Amino acid sequence: MDFSHIPDDAEAMAFRTEVTAFLTEHLTDDIRTQEFTRGVPHHEQFHRALAAKGWVLPDWPLSEGGAGLNPVLCRILADELEAARAPYVTRSTTVMVAEVVRRWGSDDLKAEVLPKVAAGTVRFALGYTEPDGGSDLAAARTRLTRSEHGWTIDGAKMFMTSALDAQFCLLLARSNPTVRKGFTTILAPLDAPGVEIFPLQTLGTEPTNAVFFRGVEVADRYRLGAVDDGWTVVSQPLATEHGDVDEGPGRLEEINAPQGASYVMDMRRLYEHAQRWAAAARPDGTRPIDDLETRLQLGRLATDIEICRNTPGPMARVLASELLIERAAAMLDHVGSRALISYGADGACEYGVFEWSHRFAQATAIYGGTTDVIRNIIAERDLGLPRFARSALMTTEAR
């Protein structure tokens, strides 16, 4: 075991200074407030500025458009970006898909798109979920059929966050209707004829989209992996999304789940605002922080953060999102009526972060696979319990 502090050496100190100076210059208050007012999964100028530094793909070598950062510097960059609340949703799906392209794409395809990803001009969204399927990805019905130019896409993908900011999505589509997992993955263009994108507003202010494909033509070179082997291709990014990443000595992550980690940041943010709220004097001069009940409330929140940090992988994903939901609701009860006032409105406390957190928290237990689906995975894989009881029709099929 080793939890020792890694003090910034000269290189790390210089790098941290570079990152904070960058953020001061490029991450304006205007961008950060957009998160509250309309959601900001992506900000074009900011993303381009990051790309100019090689920081869209920070651990990739310089020769591939990355910044060639070592793990410590990567971690410093990620920490500083998170702490400053830099837009991250589109960037995270872009990086996830870029890794897939790098591993499964043809040389032609890699040469075409990866330099543009590094330059910030190409972004990726995830195209797995469908209107009828939800978290049951194997129920996807979007069709991929052979055409004279390559493939034709017909169908619909749901909850495609970033679709309006991305040039392609990693599309999981049915290429073989005779077997249950007869899928092929392909980089589907989002600006091609036949693609229609309908924005959806969500409870948490973050916008998402429904995307319809009607006879959309795509060349075969955009295919990732073998025909009918799409399930293998998406298994890695899915595992990453579920927080299922390799653990080993020398790990730097405070929590071993990319998603869980970001929810811990959300919880930490809630905690920091709660602390500020609690330390401010009321009109009568007293402070909430002097009340035992407030202290216990803050003590619980801080303990929950620590608990999530020590929970591994997909387990952290379940725990962190559900504790965030629970604690956000508890803070509304605890702070009272003023916690209901929205950002920018008369009397809002702590930038309206309490009512925002309560709304925002709900989706964290849904996207990237609902916590129920993750529990199924943990039950079967980690506990060795039998597969969950499916309908009679489904259990007879080979899944």
Next chain:
Amino acid sequence: MTARRAAPLVTSPPPLRRNDYSLSEQESSVSGLFGDFFRQECPSERVRAAEPVGFDRALWDRLAEVGAMAMGVPEEHGGDGASAVELVLVAEQAGRYLAPVPLVEVWCAARLLACTRGGTLLKQQLAAVAAGEYRIAAALGGWTPGERQLVPAGAVVQAVAGVLGDDLILLESPNARPHVPNLASTPLAWWSPTDEQVGSRRLDCQDAQPRALAHDATLEWKLLTAAALTGLAAGALELGVEYARLRKAFGSPIGSYQAVSHALVDVAIAAEGARRLTRKAAWFWQHERAGAPSLVVRAFRYAAQAANQAATVGVHVQGGFGVSLEADAQLFFRRAKGWSAIAGRADDDLRYLADLELDGGAEIGQEGTGDGLQPHPG
């Protein structure tokens, strides 16, 4: 309306730390050896046979033979001076098999005693502890004048250390104190400094503050009990999962129903997180004491919650069998609360955490090791 629009807080990222939970070869071997030991030596029949007092003398002697007691005694006092991490790993295994032995209590009291200046007598006592011949416990929280204390392992120890006023005292009783029957069938007993049957002497704490030493002993007890509770949680989970795999209802194994499997998954999440948090707290106790107290108390609270959740789900999964006394599930269930609630009120722990976190260590915190207790960094 021109409400001022401003951006929310920009926070500083937490300090960069390694996050490596892997055990060294030595630590793995300690964990493996004691896992094997308790599995072989302590089947549930033995746990039952030791009730209601909750002490198995023969098991204790076997533990002494394999050197378990000596692990808790510092080397300069003739023990093996095991690290906090190693003690935690052994406590996990003892908890996993509900071992009816006061290992945690004796270790903590021995480590407390070793901080005092006691000359030859102390040397003899600690040598006897290491050999398994003399058992002592610590009175958590000490005595308020005129009051007695319910002492964990109090019914099976010959002496109890604790604070009275500004002194650290050692009470010794030639006869076993009467056992107080309780939820968990643990060897609880009342000890009082004013009891005529009990001898009392003041311990010389050298330059240290008696209350600080006793506070550290209580934290060590919480750390090691947290470990035992995470072991208990793992054991209860294993029973529940095994049952859910085999038991059929409505045509399928009940573990295939999400109402059952998801409850077990929640237990697994809590048990795993509590185990890691406890091990991490032990690492801090060993290497960065200043950051350890908040982690120890958080680990204790979470382990207590995980153990009770595991034991409750463990009973429920087995339905009517779960509440029958023939089922092992009830052994886990009664000990989950019995081992944790003896430390006092859960709210006091939360308040202590809030004080550490919000004031950088008020009240008890300032009594700590004297090197300025800080809340856990980050």
